[in-house]
Amino acid sequence: MTTSQTVELTIFIVLFLAVSAIGFVAARWRRPTDMLHLDEWGLGGRSFGTWITWFLVGGDLYTAYTFVAVPALVFASGALGFYAVPYTVVVYPLVFLVLIRLWSVSHRHGFVTPADFVRARFGSPTLALLVAITGIVATMPYIALQLVGIQAVLKTMGLGSHWPLIIAFLILAAYTYQSGLRAPALIAFVKDLLIYAVILVTVIYIPYKLGGFGHIFDSATAHFDKLNAAAAKAGKPPVGSTILGPANQLNYATLAFGSALALFLYPHSVTGVLASKGRNVVKRNMSALPAYSFLLGLIALLGFMAIAAGTTPIGTDGNTIVPRLFDQEFPSWFAGIAFAAIGIGALVPAAIMSIAAANLFTRNIFKEYLKRDATPRQEAWTSKIVSLVVKFGALLFIIFLNPQFSIDLQLIGGVIILQTLPSVALGLLTRWFHRWALVAGWIAGMAAGMWMLYTIPNPKTQHLHFGGSAFALSKLGFDTTWTIYTGFVAVVVNLVVAVLFTLLFKALKAPDGTDATAKDDYTADENDPRVTATPHLVEG
Template sequence: MSVLVALFVLVTVLGFMATRFRRAESLDNLDEWGLGGRRFGTWVTWFLLGGDLYTAYTFVAVPAAMFSLGAVAGFFAVPYTIVLYPIIFIFMARLWSVSHRHGYVTPADFVRGRYDDRNLSLAVAVTGFVATMPYIALQLVGIQAVLEVAGFGGNDNVIVKDLPLFIAFAVLAAYTYSSGLRAPAVIAFVKDFLIYLVVIVAIIYLPSQVGGWDAVFGAAEEKMNSTNEATGAPTGSFIPGGGEYWAYATLALGSALALFMYPHSVTASLSSESRNTIRRNAAILPAYSFVLGLLALLGWVAIAAGTQPVGADGEPNAQLVIPQLFEDQFSSWFAGVAFAAVAIGALVPAAIMSIAAANTFTRNIYKEWIKKDATPAEEAKVSKLMSLVVKAFALVFVLTLDKQNAINFQLLGGIWILQTFPAIVISLFTRWFHRWGLLAGWAVGMVYGTVEAYRVVNPVTGKHFGGSLGEIPGLGEMGYIAMTAFSINIIVAVAITLLLNALEVSNGTDHTTPGDYFADRDDPRVKADLAEGDDLTRGEPTRGD
């Protein structure tokens, strides 16, 4: 425990000292506090994006899903991250360029400039804000799991039981408020070193302790094929059968399409210094996918090891399986290192997510709808305060939703955030879709996805939002609800666009120009705009020629 505490204190100190990293004259504007000055190079961006994308979802939820439900519920994350990077290679450089050219801070800023439509921009902003809550909650669950296995918490008093969660909240809130995006950028270096160290040791050492990989896969197959007493069905899937192909494929594709719609993914990308930095990172980030595959298999190693993940309240909790495996199999000092790796691996993305959600609220709700003349300093102040509120909302998710299958926190957010894909990604290439069609498609997709997710009940706990798979209309197969909602979204958007275009209804004013989507850091137009002190420095759309 002393090693865990020491490393936790180290990253907390680094978080507060991060204000000196790429020091700015002031952090009282969103470019500096929320985007790190937009000048992170390839390696800093690589660590930042790695820390942003590979989260407690990777270190806690995926192995826990493998442990309790098998390949469909857990291993889909590996092809998901492989499919992801070609997708972002295609569109993220364009988003970086137009955002750099116009000073956009959030995806909703871009939508506002592309269609000059406050309502569509608000829809994208609110969706990003809400969808980030369960994702932050997943990070807090990861931290709580580590601290609980390490010996914190109690089993009777509710306040004591959740104390680790509130400790994590306080630490995260403090250094995020102080240092902004620079804090997770600095801590990400420590996080990655610890993660790679622990994974390499675990994947070499632990299988040898349980009889080798034959024993690991044999134990996993036996458990997955056993009958779940609560459902009467097999516990999980060892190798997905024919009836599970759609679920596996839609979970992977839907998650890949959704990930870079989240404000935190865009925030980490926009903090880079050039469009080529984005492309280089899309090429080298798949190295993390290899690590993800190894981490997922640790869930099956835990089955072979006979790991019993039981919470401080005496109830089984699959989310504790990896910390408990480390506690059982490693020496105390290295278990502390492993605990710290998981906890810090949750702190980094939680910080980025809260910053991104706060920036979205400030720029697209507060400034757009409440106080249009807010100064850059006022924006930064509101964003700092909102970053605290965001974490409080995330706590509500943790305390009220079912934590037995925490991977659903991420998948639930994916159902919502994927509905912004047409307005963001498709609009980077064309304005064929009508803004009202995009808004209607978003609304229908959001309602359908939320209702269908609510209707999924966990057969063990009886709680709603107990899963992310539902029947695909017309196919009779189970699939990721997000993809079904997305398909309905597109159909509605196309139908209304055809109608409104036929009626020649105005599609708003485009404040961007074709050249904006190829602008780089040395673009002379950006320098000219900054020298003139126009609306770009305040993040408002500038009219193209």
């Protein structure tokens, strides 16, 4: 380990431990009379105001993986990596109405998970179980990818073994177990301030050092031109470019749109929304969260900066490109701060994701099928234990599998979670769909999505299957080189099947379950007397 790496590691450890201490102290923040209740441990008392919710949801959606993977994709593929910017712009208007309705009906009935809502809306334990399993499966690799972000930083600082990552995991697991959602909510303040500071310094200092943005874009263009010329000579497809080619435009648009539809279907996104204390808090956040999209655009530019700086990843691990850029261009003390920002940026989403997955298991598997008379304390204990199991499973992903394989799994996760769109998102707007038709649509969409993903290779990683999410339309018989986002096609298949089977089941007068919600449940607010009272909650 060099002297500069020692300085970086020292600063990283100090900031990491300071933030972890905040995680433990969070158990006393707005301390309720009884922490052993899912409303308290899993949703922070449903009492977070605008600022806390803004940092919490922003810290949940803009993760350490975003910090390292988006620039890495730009570094490897060019303009395609910027798909994350438009999708985080269009997502908030798309989900505005849906999320305030979800908040109201959830508070009215005490729902903790999206599967709770589906169970009540369609009177179908089976459909709720599918939604719960889908959420857990889609979330697991996402948690693993937060640890990938920490691992990339540790590698850059000369710590190639798994023990530092295991220690970081144990600290995360301990304070999440103790403090629940309050821990990431409090840590999110520090995390976001650090990331904003690092990025603003980065987009001023590094371009100045490299000769300006003009030189950076010229270098990136020349880099991709050279790679594409070599690929053409070898009879291979283009590697990437700073401007989208015709074959990538449909994939870019559908990937951005599909990702926008999927973002707030993830259980951890719903958890952050349900933790807020009122409809107006949700509205204000949907208006203010696009500020993070500006930050994301700046983060994406790090990929082009790395090309201009001649930065190379450690071995074949493309996730190390941003940490390597910081290590190469910044003084060691500031690189340590930047590495801490990435590491801390992994703690917030990893904690929320594990809590959300644990809540799904507890409410929609444990309570529904294993112990129907479970008390609130038993539910809370179960969630706390399952949150540890989930994080341990994510750690095993990183230790025993190639990190690139986990990234492929995350792409699969996006396709998977989209199959809950008809029952969760559209279910908040209409009760027209038949419950069995939604099950049939889920099966069809999942089957179509898995088949398409199976046919996609990744030449860079030598994976013959599940190597990405861009499906070649030529495989459907079209004479074109265009590709399309697999998740978009799969959810269209899901919707078509759900519509057709709904018409069929209605014609056959098949029983459709009982809707336990009422029209005015979807407009209830925090001071509405219809909202289910929870005496142990604290105000504020």
